Amino acid sequence: MEKILDVKNLQVHFKTYGGEVQAVRDVSFHLNKGETLAIVGESGSGKSVTAQTIMRLIPQPPGMIKNGQIMFDGYDITKKSDKDMEHIRGKDIGMIFQDPMTSLNPTMRIGHQITEVLIKHLKVERSAANERAIELLRLVGIPMPEKRVKQYPHEFSGGMRQRAMIAVALASNPKLLIADEPTTALDVTIQAQILELMKDIQKKMGTSIIFITHDLGVVANVADRVAVMYAGKIIETGTVDEIFYDPRHPYTWGLLASMPSLDSDEKVELTAIPGSPPDLTNPPKGDAFAPRNPYAMKIDFEQEPPLFKISDTHYASTWLLHPDSPKVEPPEAVQKRIKKLSSNYSKPVLSKEGE
């Protein structure tokens, strides 16, 4: 399969008064053409920083890309000049942000905010751009688009604004769409509509999508593959089935066990993950999750776990997969969902560099 995006050993730091925050610590992942990758994690796990780094939107300073490369469509984004980035942003990569209330310019008509992209990147005439803006609004499901293009953001509801935001991001038909928590600020019913819309658009336009969220429930709906982030690292990645039916990392267990599900009849208690994420100015030695991990072993406090491969597509970084580690049972809520997956290897193998 062709990779549209390949991120390797990405490290992003922020300089603050309190010291240097290591927001993204050695993150590698890739995205295939036409696929949706969900990046999941709690706030502060580095998922938004990762997304904004791909767009080169983090303010520099205080932010800085310490190391790594971001291969997109054959070139390395970290090496691009600011001028070059202007031709990538909005054209090849579109982005949707969390808060549709504040992400649109309040004093500019919706239509204008869309045509602006078209005129800049596609070099079309204003009248053609207007036509296209109406078409885009219709595409994202906004009724009466001819009237709506002339309105201001405050005349739109939250869900409608997010639709408009999607129209802006899709205007120049980008190869990659990054959606940074696009449904978090919306009501649940609206959330479902927006997710449906995004799936629909992907089908129609074949866009590759990176979907950032803290909500695993959303992930099951939209993603092909999932990457779970914790404390600036990707700790487990795999297909949706692998993450939901055969999770291996205790943090992923924690996330799944704390997620309410409607489809199970049995009463399984939701469990919370104790504690809070570590301070990334000073990341702990060993596994960053160890202090909150009920399955932690001595080695977790000493040494960072290597990456283990469970199948061709499933990787996890935990000492529990080491052959010497004791066999542990995941929490009850997770056990209920576990299925045997045929693609798994007979036992986890240590992943080698570069895979």
Place this chain on the structure above:
Amino acid sequence: MLKYIGKRLLYILFSLFLIITATFFLMRAAPGGPFSGEKKLPPEIEKNLNEYYGLDRPWYSQYADYLGSVARWDFGPSFKYKGQTVNDMINNGFPVSFYLGMEALIFAVVFGILLGIIAALNHNKWKDYTAMVIAVLGISVPSFIMASLLQYIFAIKLHWLPVARWESFAHTILPALALGATPMAFIARLTRSSMLEVLANDYIRTAKAKGLSQLVITVKHAVRNALLPVVTYLGPLSAGILTGSFIIEKIFGIPGLGSHFVLSISNRDYTVIMGVTVFYSIILLTSVLLVDIAYGFIDPRIKLAGGKKGE
């Protein structure tokens, strides 16, 4: 909209009434009558004068008279200059002051906004610091000192521009600069902080994510929104320019309303002080109202009916 304007007009009328009442009674409470000047007038003449100006009647009748004449836009005669009415002074002096004020206003707005934008775009860099030091200095130098220095350097020492008087455009440059300096500094600071606030907004990030260039983002997305609060400042700004003109007109010998006002203060020419105060108050309150209405038209989020920002 109409309801909002009506409400505001009512406020203004009430404020004006307060101002007129306060000036009237303050002036009456002032030590000495209007004619107890340097020269002692013979008692008969003073009596005649008092009669002529209606000063012998009880206070309430004088007060009612004054309210009535102000409502008819008649501010009465000057006590010190025979044959001159306050209306004459306003009619002669105000056009001059208005011209000077407009020139100063344009100077202040154009350069203040430019300075503020440059500072904000170079936040915490030397250009920012330089622009802000200039702006703070502009605020720190009282206008009479600024005016005297400008006059001393550019007119008396360098002979580049005329020293005083009101004859050609060249005569207006120094006074307009001196008058506009402080408001310019205020506008620069306001623009800067408002720009910084706008630049931190999510929609600026969106604009960046669209691939727009820094220039387009600045001009189309940031400046437009950043200037909205600057527009609200235009009301108080005209007040600053108005009161600033008292001093500037005196220093540069400009025959505007401001210099009449200053003269009337040192002459204790009470009717002129009262009349001009009331006139200035009307101008100021109306300009603040006009600015607010204009703001409602510029900012699509504001619906004047409620008078509040939407969402």
Place this chain on the structure above:
Amino acid sequence: MQQIPKEMFQPAAADHGEAERISKPSLSFWKDVFMRFRKNHLAMFGLVLLVILVLFAIFGPHMTKFDYRSNDYMNTNKPPSGTHWFGTDELGRDLFTRVWYGARISLFIGLAAALIDLFIGVLWGGIAGYRGGKTDDIMMRIADILWGVPYLLLVILLMVILDQGLGTMILAMTITGWINMSRIVRGEVLGLKNQEYVLAAQTLGAKTSRIMARHLIPNAMGPILVTMTLTIPSAIFTEAFLSYLGLGVPAPLASWGTMASDGVQALQYYPWRLFFPATFICLTIFAFNVVGDGMRDALDPRLRK
């Protein structure tokens, strides 16, 4: 695969205390503010300048053998020299002594105006904000109407009518000056009074005055301090303005404003008579402004990173 001793795979009790440990040194609010203020070079410069100016205002008049009011007709309009460091004026008075004597008066006017504004403003705005409802409506309506009265015109009017003097000037400045402060305090109190800790104090039966003094005012202290700092220069500014219109403090008292407006008259021949008072007016206003700005920036949580 590298060899790892077996016992390393023994379960280890996760220490939740460890997870909750905060490794970044926690800074108290004011310490944090002060740190940010200190990084602002311009504001620090302003602060140092202010300290120097105040020290000179205290000790300056005693540093010479001259008195601020005694005339010396043999030495009128002398330029700066070893005896008269800042020169003399048209009555032969020593300008160095007068400048620092004037500093006392100008600073006193600024400080007094700021303190009176503070007192009335906190009381008015605090009550309006805390009581809310009808009380708030009426109190703020009154403030709105007074706000509509042009400030300088009112000050001029009062100065014309009342006897000239320090007290009159301060009264004239504060008669509408407090409104700004009261609006800021009201805004802060409105925002703070529904915070949980205030509700908690109310539930515990704390008296209104106690809640105001212990909970609301301290938390609104930042904006109040900034407003005060910026009131002082505007009072000094107004004083200079009034002095130029001939409405300043009467002779032989010397304020920076009256000295500078005398100096303007003599600018062409004796420029030092304007130069010294003007420089110190500007420096003082400048210093207060940058300190106030620095405080506002340091307090603004939006800039907190």
